[in-house]
Amino acid sequence: MPDTQALVNDFLNKLKKRKIEGSQATAKQTAELLRSVISQTRMPYTNQAAALIHSVKAVGERLIAANPVELAVGNVVRRVLHIVREEDLSLTTAAMAGLNLSAESDDEDDTDRDNHPALSAAAIAAASRSTLRPPSLQTLLEDVPDSAAVPHTSSSGGDSEGKSKSADKSSRSRKLKHDVIEAVNELIQDISTCHELIAEQAVEHIHQNEVILTLGSSRTVLEFLCAAKEKKRSFRVFVAEGAPRYQGHLLAKELVTRGLQTTLITDSAVFAMISRVNMVIVGAHAVMANGGVIAPVGLNMVALAAQKHAVPFVVLAGSHKLCPLYPHHPEVLLNELRSPSELLDFGEFSDCLDFGSGIGAPLLHVVNPTFDYVPPKLRRA
Amino acid sequence: MQYDDKSRVEKAKKRAVVKQTEARNRVELFRHLPQYEHGTQLPDLETKFFELDPMHPAVYKVGLQYLSGDIRGGNARCIAMFQAFKEAIKDYSTPPEKTLIRDLTARISSYVSFLIECRPLSISMGNAIKFLKNRIAKLPLALSESEAKSTLMLDIDRFINEKIILSEKVIVKHAVTKIRDGDVLLTYGASSVVEMILLHAHELGKHFHVVVVDSRPKLEGQLLLRRLVRKGLSCTYTHVNAVSCIMQDVTRVFLGASSVLSNGTVYSRVGTACVAMVAHAFHVPVLVCCEAYKFHERVQLDSICFNELGNPDAISKVQGRKEINYLDGLVNQENLQLLNLIYDATPSDYVSMIITDYGMIPPTSVPVIVREYRRDHLWS
Numbered sequence: 001m002p003d004t005q006a007l008v009n010d011f012l013n014k015l016k017k018r019k020i021e022g023s024q025a026t027a028k029q030t031a032e033l034l035r036s037v038i039s040q041t042r043m044p045y046t047n048q049a050a051a052l053i054h055s056v057k058a059v060g061e062r063l064i065a066a067n068p069v070e071l072a073v074g075n076v077v078r079r080v081l082h083i084v085r086e087e088d089l090s091l092t093t094a095a096m097a098g099l100n101l102s103a104e105s106d107d108e109d110d111t112d113r114d115n116h117p118a119l120s121a122a123a124i125a126a127a128s129r130s131t132l133r134p135p136s137l138q139t140l141l142e143d144v145p146d147s148a149a150v151p152h153t154s155s156s157g158g159d160s161e162g163k164s165k166s167a168d169k170s171s172r173s174r175k176l177k178h179d180v181i182e183a184v185n186e187l188i189q190d191i192s193t194c195h196e197l198i199a200e201q202a203v204e205h206i207h208q209n210e211v212i213l214t215l216g217s218s219r220t221v222l223e224f225l226c227a228a229k230e231k232k233r234s235f236r237v238f239v240a241e242g243a244p245r246y247q248g249h250l251l252a253k254e255l256v257t258r259g260l261q262t263t264l265i266t267d268s269a270v271f272a273m274i275s276r277v278n279m280v281i282v283g284a285h286a287v288m289a290n291g292g293v294i295a296p297v298g299l300n301m302v303a304l305a306a307q308k309h310a311v312p313f314v315v316l317a318g319s320h321k322l323c324p325l326y327p328h329h330p331e332v333l334l335n336e337l338r339s340p341s342e343l344l345d346f347g348e349f350s351d352c353l354d355f356g357s358g359i360g361a362p363l364l365h366v367v368n369p370t371f372d373y374v375p376p377k378l379r380r381a
Numbered sequence: 382m383q384y385d386d387k388s389r390v391e392k393a394k395k396r397a398v399v400k401q402t403e404a405r406n407r408v409e410l411f412r413h414l415p416q417y418e419h420g421t422q423l424p425d426l427e428t429k430f431f432e433l434d435p436m437h438p439a440v441y442k443v444g445l446q447y448l449s450g451d452i453r454g455g456n457a458r459c460i461a462m463f464q465a466f467k468e469a470i471k472d473y474s475t476p477p478e479k480t481l482i483r484d485l486t487a488r489i490s491s492y493v494s495f496l497i498e499c500r501p502l503s504i505s506m507g508n509a510i511k512f513l514k515n516r517i518a519k520l521p522l523a524l525s526e527s528e529a530k531s532t533l534m535l536d537i538d539r540f541i542n543e544k545i546i547l548s549e550k551v552i553v554k555h556a557v558t559k560i561r562d563g564d565v566l567l568t569y570g571a572s573s574v575v576e577m578i579l580l581h582a583h584e585l586g587k588h589f590h591v592v593v594v595d596s597r598p599k600l601e602g603q604l605l606l607r608r609l610v611r612k613g614l615s616c617t618y619t620h621v622n623a624v625s626c627i628m629q630d631v632t633r634v635f636l637g638a639s640s641v642l643s644n645g646t647v648y649s650r651v652g653t654a655c656v657a658m659v660a661h662a663f664h665v666p667v668l669v670c671c672e673a674y675k676f677h678e679r680v681q682l683d684s685i686c687f688n689e690l691g692n693p694d695a696i697s698k699v700q701g702r703k704e705i706n707y708l709d710g711l712v713n714q715e716n717l718q719l720l721n722l723i724y725d726a727t728p729s730d731y732v733s734m735i736i737t738d739y740g741m742i743p744p745t746s747v748p749v750i751v752r753e754y755r756r757d758h759l760w761s
Contacts, residue, residue, distance in 0.1 A: 243597055243620055246699060256717045263408055263718040264696055268596040268621050268652025272684035272725040276410060298622030301655050304662050364610050367619040369626045 004040045007033060008059055015066040015073070023072035023285060024219070027191045027320035030063060030076040035184045038080075038177065048176055049088035056080055069371070071286040071294070071323045076191075078324065080184060087179040194318030195220055199227035205314065210235040210278045213311075215267065216242030216296045217251035218283025220316040225281075226258055236261040238277060240270050242298060244368060267298050274305045284317040288327045291376030293317075297369050303378040313379055327373060408718045414690050439468035440492045444499040453601070455505040455639050455675060456545055456573055462496065462506055463537050466513065470530050470537075481529055486517050501689050504640035504648065505675040512540060512674075544674040548738030549574055552670050556635070556736050557582045559668060564589040564632045567660070569621070570650045571601035572637020574670045576608065579635075583614050592631060596621040596652045598695035598721060621652050628663045638671040643751060644680045645729025645744030647671075651722045654684070657731035666733040673737045678751050684725040693719035 011033050015026075034056055041055045060077030067073065198220055206212070206228040212235060214221055225237060237260055241248035248264060255262045265273060274280075280302060286294040293299075293315050306313040443465040446452045452461050469492065475481045493510055496502065502510075516536045520529050556578045560566065566589055568575050579591060591614055595602025606618050619627055634656065638649040647653065647669050660667050681687055696719045729744040739750055 241597065241696070243622060249697070252717065259716060261716055261718075263720050265720045265722070266597045266651070266696060268650075268655060269720065269722045269725065271654035271658060272651060272688075272722055273720075275683050276685065297620075297626065300625035301622065301659055304625075304658055305655065308658065364606070364615075365617040367617055367623055367627055369623050372622075372625060 004037050007036060008062070012062060012066045015063065015070065018067070022219070023070065023321055024191060024194070024318060026067075026070050027072040027076045027318075028188055030073050031080065031184055031188045031191060033063075034059065034077065034080045035181055035188070038084075038180055038184065041177075049084055052084045052176075052180065053081055056084065071325070072320050074325075075286075075320055075323050076187070079187060083183040083187065084180050087176060087183060091176055091179070191318065191320045194320065195223040198316055198318065199223040202228040203231045203233065205279075205281075206233050206235055208233055208235070211238065211276060212236070213238045213240070213270070213274065213277040213280045213302070214251070214282055215240040215248065215270070215298055215302055216245070216282075217247035217254075218316070220283045220318065221281055222251060222254055224316055225255065225260065229258065229260055236263065238263050238265055238273055240265055240267045240298070240302070242296060243267055245296075247296075267301075270302055271305045274302075274309050274311060277309075277311055280306045280311055280313045282313075282315055284315045284321060285371055286321045286323050287315070287317050289324050290326055291379065292327055293374040293376075293379060294327075294371050295374055297372045300372040300374050300378075303374045307378050315374075315379055408720050410685060411688070411690055411720070413686075414688060436495060437465070437469040437472065437492065439465040440495065444496050447496065447500040453599075454571070454573055455503050456549070456672070458503060459505050459509050460541055460545060463509065463513075463541055466492070467534050467537050470533050473530065475526055480522075481526060482517055482520060482522075486514055489513065489517070504677050505672075508674055508677065509540065513537065540674075544672060548672045548674070549577060551738040552672065552736050553578050553581050555741055556668065556670060557585060557587075559633065559736075560587055560589055562588045565592060565630050566590070567592040567594060567624075567628070567631045567634045567656070567665075568605070569594045569602070569634075569636055569653055569656045570596070570599075571605040572670070574672070575635045575637050576605055578670065579609060579614060580612055583612060590615050590617065592617045592619065592627055594619055594621055594624055594627075594652075594656060597699075598691070601650075621655060624656055624659050625663075628659050628665060631660070631663075631665050634660045634665055634667045636667060636669050638669050638675065639724060640675045640677050641669070641671050641735060641744070641747050642676075642681050642726075643678045643748045645732065645747055646681055647727040647729070647732055647735075647744075648681065648724055649727065651684075651725040654725045654727040654731070657727045661731045667731055668734050668736055669732050670736045673739055673750060673754065676737075676747055676751050678748070681726050684722065688725070689723040691721035691723050693721050696721050 011029060037055060037059050038052060041052055056077065060074070060081075063077065064074045202224045206225075210233075212225070214237065228235065237255055239248045239252045239255070239262055241264065243266075252262050252264045282295060282299055282302070284293045284295045288294065295315070303313050305311075443452070443461050446461065447458065452458055466489065469488070470485070473485060473488065475484060489510070493502075496506075513533075513536075516533060520532065524532065552574055560578075560582045564587075566579070568579070568591065582589065591609060593602045593606045593609070593616055595606075595618065602618065606616055609616050617627070636647070636649065636653055636657065638647045638653075640648045642648055647657075649669075657667050679687075732744045735742050735744055735747065737750070739754065742750070
């Protein structure tokens, strides 16, 4: 446990200081961290799934609180919890099927032996009931007597039959952990390869002699376009700069070195050029449950322009970016303001930024949001 | 002039005073517009300052100021040009065996082509030159040379006064009636008229907040911001990408224009169309402030058939941030093109109202003004 605590604290620090860039990297590291948390969790005899879920939730809540804007963290935590519940369900159904057979086979009036399978069946049933059901009013009300009942049966089961059952349980608990860790590994694999899977579909969407517009820089979009280029589709790309981070310059450089015809334009020229564009392809930061997209700043403007000119607006996002939350006030809550120095040079404007003079209330505010919300109706695919 | 027609370009080059080198890596879509390497002509022209003969020094000076970007904005350029022409007319003397009218018109045309080589004319300048040529043509033949020159100079003064300075005052007077206490006003770039409106409203004691939206590569909003904050207005400064985040709090949008075309399309600094579109999506009224002499009977459907291309290096270099140098060394690759548009065309459905010196009109009334008032006032 101690070294997972150290790992968790380290990761929390990185999240708070925004040292990790990109949802894919964040998602991967979150999954790896949760994997080590799971492998280190000590499992009680009954209700191991609940213990796992509890420990994952505890860590997950702290991670989400460290960087609420990075929704990939929350997504990964929820998926790991889902994995735990699923694995537990499949194990208990297998165990219940097995136990039912054994219960039927020795249904002699041997109360002792009868008791134990019944007990273990009851324990399993109780365990399955508590882990399988998502939080609802019923489970919340039942939870208290349930947790009281389960240790009761486990204690009675523990000092009676004991060994075989505990061996059985511990093997089952080890199996649960093992399955969960395997599934988390698969999740990590998915996250790492999401770019390739998306890029494979590139050829279906990009035709010959197309003109494509994009803004800023996204690795998914880069891979997408390069995959189409390799399949010998010739097309041109307009890249909008994406101030104030100017990531469009990076993307343009990458595309040019890979041999694509690129034109770099300023963000203000997007409306002027969009009438000559066939398709707009962008990457996203996160996709919300209603279909809305959290994207780098400036994309709402591009989406509106695309809608006006009936240009398809396509968003590429890996599965770790799908978020079950609904955005209620996305501009405010799901946004982060970056440093104003990216817009205004502090040295040049020091006379205007002098708050000590006059009224005392600052005369000059600088707004530098990171993200934009694109509502679902503006998005074609 | 069609710049994609090789023979015409060659002919123009032979007559040119300014030796422009064409840029490499031209964007296909904009082959019909001139694109030159910037920064190469200025030293060359400065040395030629004293080889005056065809060119008057005042005109030469204004041309150089355009080339270096010292004078910006439709009104400023127009006034500077007319001051230079006044000087030229003052020093003008009719050569023997030629009539004043024809010779002066030819002289002015040569000055104008020099100015075009320095920087393509804005639409307001085009209208002003038409006015001047018209006045020269209408001069009665009986006038002596000095009388003709003084009449012309008076006409120019009157034009500048009525059409530019006074009309700005009228526009400001109309526009401040649209500003109420507690308003949040958004403006884009640096328009001289909008700045005057905001300052005047502040002097009248109205309480409002200004959002200045800026964009690359010119970053003109910073100059406006400085002037406003110095006068004590509370401002918010942001980038054009953030306009959809900030638009929810905005109550009115004030925009300036380089010109308004006959179908109501507003031709102004690139990025204005984006701002107007987002404002329209958020149901915020968009008010365009434009003097009537800038109206034109042309019709333009998009921003591509008529535009101006600026310096492409201004895009690859970010002023003030040395770390953004991803494109160093790549500028000469043939796959990479840099496009620096100066103007764009905002469709008329995004504009709620146009404030001119003839009053506050909807965009559909622009052709009426062009037809009726142009004939009476401008040309008579």
